[in-house]
Amino acid sequence: MNLSRVLLFILCIATAQAQSLINLIPQPVSVQPQPGVFTLTRATTIHYNQADAKEVADMLSQRLNTPTGFGLAAKPGKTGKIQLNLSETPNAQLGQEGYMLDASSKGVVITANRPAGLFYGMQTLTQLLPKEIEGKVVAAKTWSVPAVKITDYPRFGWRGIMFDVSRHFFTKVEVKQYIDQLAKLKYNTFHWHLTDDNGWRIEIKSLPKLTSVGAWRVARAGHYGDRAEPKPGEPTPYGGFYTQDDIREVIAYAQARNVTIVPEIDVPGHSMAALAAYPELSCTKAIVSVNPGTAFSDWYGNGTFKMKVENTLNPSDEKVYEFLDKVFTEVAALFPNPYIHVGGDECYKGYWANDPGCQALMKQLNIRHVEDLQGYFMNRVEKILTAKGKKLLGWDEILEGGISPTATVMSWRGIKGGIEAAKEGHNVVMTPTTFAYLDYNQGDPTVDPPIYAFLRARTSYGYEPVPDGVDAKYILGGQGNLWTEQIPTLRYAEYMTYPRAWALSEVYWSPKEAKNWPNFVQRMETHFERADMAQVNYSRAIYDAIVKTSMKDGKLRLELEGEIPGLDIYYTIDDTMPDQFSTRYSQPVDLPDGPINLRVITYRAGKPIGHLITLSRDALQKRIGRF
Template sequence: MKVCFESVILVMLLSLVLSAEEAQKPGFRGKIIPKPQEIQQGDGMFTLTEKTVIFVRPSTSEMKAIGQYLADFLAPATGLKLKVKSPWLSKLSGIVLEIDPSRKALGDEGYVLTCTQKGVTITAAKPAGIFYGIQTLRQLLPVQVESRQQVEGVEWTVPCVSIKDQPRFRWRGMLLDPARHFLSKEFLFKYIDIMAMHKLNRLHLHLTDSQGWRVEIKRYPGLVEVGARLPNFSGKTGEGWFYTQDDIRQIVTYAAGRYVAIIPEIEMPGHSGAAQDAFPEMLCTSPLRNSLCIGNDRTIEIMEGVLAEVVGLFPSPYVHIGGDECNKAGWKNCTRCQTRIRVEKLKNEEELQSYFVRRMEKFLNVNGKMLVGWDEILEGGLAPNAVVQSWRGVKGGIEAARAGHDVIMSPTSHCYFDYYQGPKESEPRAIGGNLTLEKVYDYEPVPEELTPEQSKYIMGVQGNLWGEYVATGSHAEYMSFPRGSALAEVGWSVREGKSWADFYDRLGTLLRRLDLMGVNYRKPDVMRVK
């Protein structure tokens, strides 16, 4: 009880400090990340009270769920239990969430938010837009709204404002790597919440690698029985280091409620040691762990069987098959792989990989999914409908966009969040490199080499947090934010008027929100000096 009481006092003290600081800064509110496209500040405030009602139109289950999400978000800190109602009664004070299909110009994710002294209205063409309007409303409220405990003495006001906003890119992603070090389902829920606040909309999970197989496949139980018990990247073993299919459904549903799509990655044909430990027949005749034997029909059968279940588990139209860093030496000395090359009239091992990727793509396409792969899938010929994720610089992205393929940009230079983010001597061990917050913010995802027509194939950006040196969720937060906050702005906000100084000014407010959310972010260097 003592601990509990102390934390209440702490929250109260914290809120007093924050209120005082806010009072000293006129125009403080409206420091939103990612920066909205248009924002016009008016005069006065709207105040949330116990009489405020959340109205949703039309009264679909999806809109009611969004309304309830807002009510549930506001309840802990404000103590207000707002009702979600439909239809709208104009004489009541309220927050109106309204779909207007005629506002097509806002796209799937855009919204208009208007706050007057009478209330707040968020209008969008699609529910996702309403959800992002709510994320903006959240950042218009005092930061204490992020507290999960009731905060006394704060007026829950929203400044009168008019905002029109929509994202620059449709793919705004982050990658987590539970294969190298398992990350719990509960941590993923928290991470998805942090992403949602940033209007990030794709969580790519690297579910399999040579250190572990982390997703239950019913028809091949050996994959987790063997693959989830292997030593992780730190050499440790543990029980239950995988997601059951029920876990996956919960993660997918939780994410969908926050307009985040989970993109599963089942790595092949390289990085496949865990799968081979469960099924040694997927090793070449000259056994070299990690690269699947493509000459063996059984390999194709097993991987298609895996994908058949993955397709059913994840509603996202995209399935990532990796395709990177495949050591092809084993194929050179494998009688089965060499036979495959001869029979299929392939030139070399690059074309053998391409042959395999095309087969997987065909399987996915038949099952209504698009294949995504790292830029190595360009080598030996690109599968006809594949999406390319450019990581070894931007060359792969340029080549794919010129060939008319959709592209996700995540070059190591600006998007590898497993890199150091400051001087090595003062940072926890990382994989290498140096990717500062400012460098992430400066990233421009559309290469100058592309014509406007080709640029349309750049779907967006993704920050990749590989897990070799990320053993815990807390450390994943440290590596992800605020670099992920900078990337969110790269992915959402327009290029014109981009300013590091302006971003940095807004970031201070966002970090106080992250404090209250219990996020273990890395303090930016200048703030450290202060």
């Protein structure tokens, strides 16, 4: 009797330890921990029941072999210790991307209707294995999977990340690495921002100057907006582009990971790289350069702006539509997905207003406002795309001037455009700056390089893509956007992407009711360790104090908070370095007058964990109402 109790006690401990290893992102629909574990060995077999499952099974064996060194090979069959099954009779609950995973001491069975579901089940299985599974070298480890039953399927069909390769060029190898990490998080859409003012990145064989000229710019360092103008005759060594063979290679790589690539050709604005190659397509016909990050526009703080240099195609020139037909003919032939993103954002119309051709077109169309020319332009573009079997997708500015009912809208300027589009019957992808812009500062600007806007991981996690009063059937899903004005390397792209893309993956995949920030933080921290093993970069800004100030009865008031639970915040204002014996923050503090310096640091469980933040009184004054 005593022996049986001991054995039961040991089993309970082992089961509890196994359950503590279930830290999945995104959170599945249903997770039911079971007693026991399954241990992967050299003798483990991987089988698949149908030929369509072979590619996923092969990918799984490759994924397991690198860190384990086991040399496992996937084979057809139905008795594998790891068994991948495509259902003979589809399970309606799972849909196209869902799966069931049943892990016990006997083995692991993943079942799905489609290979995409098996692929996502594979991602969950690898997250159940020890963190060393993410490593690039063989590790001496017990490769155990906690026993668990999981049923899982996505909330939204569109789960995307936009990657801007115009401001900074990233090689095809880097793009594939980035896609690979997104696929592990069950993202299924890669929005590839290929053209802008700062570089044209896709080969168009019928228009060779787009890449021989438009893909290259002068070398400049420093912050975007503060860089010097190109000099006459200055070399243009910085840039690059993808050949059509490169594009096909990346598409095939993404398809194997169930990721659809949506290309963006940004028109009619953001076209300076195209105009550098073909200046005759503008209103003024002026010679322009591919922009290296100069201050080529004035913004007025209310969403309006003025361009100092023309970067807009001429909507009244038929040669523009002949140009676009050539571009989209080649783009449509390369990309198998139904959508082509045509931009449509931040189109300055001042040059149109002063152009005789545009004025004549407005008279011909009987329109009074120059803004309505964008609607005319977009309808022309949509006809070009429709003729090639593609659907038009654009930023929410395409609503200005009117669009056809079949156009799809990406709502980025908050959620207003998405609400308006959905109520008009358009399909919508929600990607508002307020929740989804991954280029925004995620920590204190005294720690991270300063950027003009802020977005905490906690805020991203709190996003709800279906606005109140909107029919959910029009909301395809959402995505995060990574613009790269201040992102020169893949390593830094990762830093800005994670952990916020982990948070958004759960917003777009997991049930709305399952969201729980403290629970997510626990899982996120285990993924920090996994990212370390994978040599993927990420931000630790969640451990830093959030420093806010306000004025109260003529006094400068200090408010401190932590982004995650369990942080102790210590501060000093006497020019000493804070530690756990300094003043612990518990409530708002009225700061004394005079030239003080605030120093703040966070601790957890008696050990420092966040960055030291130091702010002068002047800096604190400038923060009033901002953070």
